[in-house]
Amino acid sequence: MPERLSEPDRRAQTTHVTARIGIRCIRVVCALVLLVGAVGASWAQGPSQGWSEAFREAQEASAKARRARQSSKPATEARLGEDGFGPPALVRVASKTGTARSDSDAATAKTQANAQLEVTAVPPQAWGPPALDPAGNPGFSEFVGPPLVSPLQILDAVILAGTKQQLSWSVGQGLSGGDAVAPVHVAHGDRPGPVLCLAAAIHGDEINGVEIVRRVINDADPSRLSGTLIGVPIVNLFGFARGSRYLPDRRDLNRFFPGSARGSIASRMAYSFFQNVIRHCDALVDFHTGSFDRSNLPQIRADLRLPEVLRFARGIGAMPVLHSNGSRGMLRVAATAAGIPAVTFEVGAPGVLEKQEINQAHEALDALMHHMGMNPEAPDPLEPQPFFYESRWIRADSGGLLLSDVALGDRVVEGQTLGVVVDPIRNVERKVVAPFVGSVIGLAKNQVVLPGFAIFHIGRETSAEAASDAAATSRAEPEMEEDPDPEPRDPEY
Ligand SMILES: [Zn+2]
Numbered sequence: 001m002p003e004r005l006s007e008p009d010r011r012a013q014t015t016h017v018t019a020r021i022g023i024r025c026i027r028v029v030c031a032l033v034l035l036v037g038a039v040g041a042s043w044a045q046g047p048s049q050g051w052s053e054a055f056r057e058a059q060e061a062s063a064k065a066r067r068a069r070q071s072s073k074p075a076t077e078a079r080l081g082e083d084g085f086g087p088p089a090l091v092r093v094a095s096k097t098g099t100a101r102s103d104s105d106a107a108t109a110k111t112q113a114n115a116q117l118e119v120t121a122v123p124p125q126a127w128g129p130p131a132l133d134p135a136g137n138p139g140f141s142e143f144v145g146p147p148l149v150s151p152l153q154i155l156d157a158v159i160l161a162g163t164k165q166q167l168s169w170s171v172g173q174g175l176s177g178g179d180a181v182a183p184v185h186v187a188h189g190d191r192p193g194p195v196l197c198l199a200a201a202i203h204g205d206e207i208n209g210v211e212i213v214r215r216v217i218n219d220a221d222p223s224r225l226s227g228t229l230i231g232v233p234i235v236n237l238f239g240f241a242r243g244s245r246y247l248p249d250r251r252d253l254n255r256f257f258p259g260s261a262r263g264s265i266a267s268r269m270a271y272s273f274f275q276n277v278i279r280h281c282d283a284l285v286d287f288h289t290g291s292f293d294r295s296n297l298p299q300i301r302a303d304l305r306l307p308e309v310l311r312f313a314r315g316i317g318a319m320p321v322l323h324s325n326g327s328r329g330m331l332r333v334a335a336t337a338a339g340i341p342a343v344t345f346e347v348g349a350p351g352v353l354e355k356q357e358i359n360q361a362h363e364a365l366d367a368l369m370h371h372m373g374m375n376p377e378a379p380d381p382l383e384p385q386p387f388f389y390e391s392r393w394i395r396a397d398s399g400g401l402l403l404s405d406v407a408l409g410d411r412v413v414e415g416q417t418l419g420v421v422v423d424p425i426r427n428v429e430r431k432v433v434a435p436f437v438g439s440v441i442g443l444a445k446n447q448v449v450l451p452g453f454a455i456f457h458i459g460r461e462t463s464a465e466a467a468s469d470a471a472a473t474s475r476a477e478p479e480m481e482e483d484p485d486p487e488p489r490d491p492e493y
Helices: 007-045 049-071 103-113 208-219 237-242 265-276 307-314 331-337 355-371 464-472
Strands: 076-080 089-094 116-121 152-154 157-159 163-173 179-188 191-199 226-232 283-288 294-302 320-323 342-348 387-395 400-404 417-423 428-433 438-444 454-462
Touching: 152 179, 157 163, 157 179, 163 265, 179 208, 179 237, 191 208, 191 355, 208 226, 208 283, 208 342, 208 355, 265 331, 283 331, 283 355, 294 307, 294 355, 294 454, 307 342, 307 464, 320 438, 320 464, 331 342, 342 355, 387 438, 387 464, 400 438, 400 454, 417 454, 454 464
Parallel strands: 191 226, 191 283, 283 342, 294 320, 320 387
Antiparallel strands: 076 089, 089 116, 152 157, 163 179, 179 226, 294 342, 294 438, 387 454, 400 417, 417 428, 438 454
């Protein structure tokens, strides 16, 4: 039983307890007063070091936790470099470790989140057939049947698998006010495979390619084709109509890719073509000829520093292949920068149709399509191999009338006379000689030339590896593409 207290004792104890409570209350109040005073003083001086640090840390922790949550979303990817000329890079934003559950997890989120921005340079998309959908791939558990090819959406049209269609690409408004439209032929195979694009007459007077593209498209049977063939026989419709290399504003369309929506006539056309057609391609062949009364032996120009371009060029059959960096604004350079392996196919001279060269290029395209897995039949039981060349343009050192002694395809030895340049005023003849053993792979037709005019293109055979190495170490002479004159000269103007 509790001890009972007498009345005076109980009163004394109550007084004692009350006094102790009072003392405690006074202590608490004093502490509060001191604290408020200290805080007031510190605010008057600005937040002390400790406060601001804690505040900043809390903010950072919260921000990190927020970033961590965001980064735990599925990885997102974006290709860089598609509009520029640098190599495409894949930007991958990914969380490595998971989600921070609350802001209080921020301290661990610091290491946990690691929402790092990995910018990894990746080579442009490798050329080759696209990966099969698991539903159509017998190797996967999701397999439900043979691969189905989905319809192709291009230029506001939907092309069903196994069909061929002619579409129109609106080049821009013509002078008559209506839209000028160029034909775009699409053969969409009913078996999966790569999208191969063929473009010709970007220079309006280079017409061999127009016929080559027409023949390849006519041959394509979509019921037997694996993949898709897109052919644009006349890209520069304006130049083609006038028999001119250039656009109506005298610009060279092949210096404006990938173009811009608000640029010059050339730049807008290039942009429209690139966005509406070229973006659909997995690989591209752009047909050209020599320029300014020069003729080229059928040959491939490619940036052999890029493995996927080298691989693509190798598939093109028994053709000379030359390394060429290309210049800024060329379609093949812009396409390659966007991850689409591209080559230039030089065939003959401008302004003429050369049947033999056209046939040769047509066969090369058959070989290429077979090599890409698009055509079942090999064009030849022995698969023809390309020849790789290092090359150099020989220029006139004096002005006058050029008279050649050699023809395209001729083999020449060092010191051999290739032709003479006659000065008709002083009646002087000057010889032009071969600097090394090789083959004539390009030449100027007999014409009036000025000092510095490129007249003979001599190629020396090498291996793919040597050509690629030379390209990589820039030992090869900078190539001048189909136009060896830095300043274009138009005989029309
Ligand atoms: Zn050209």
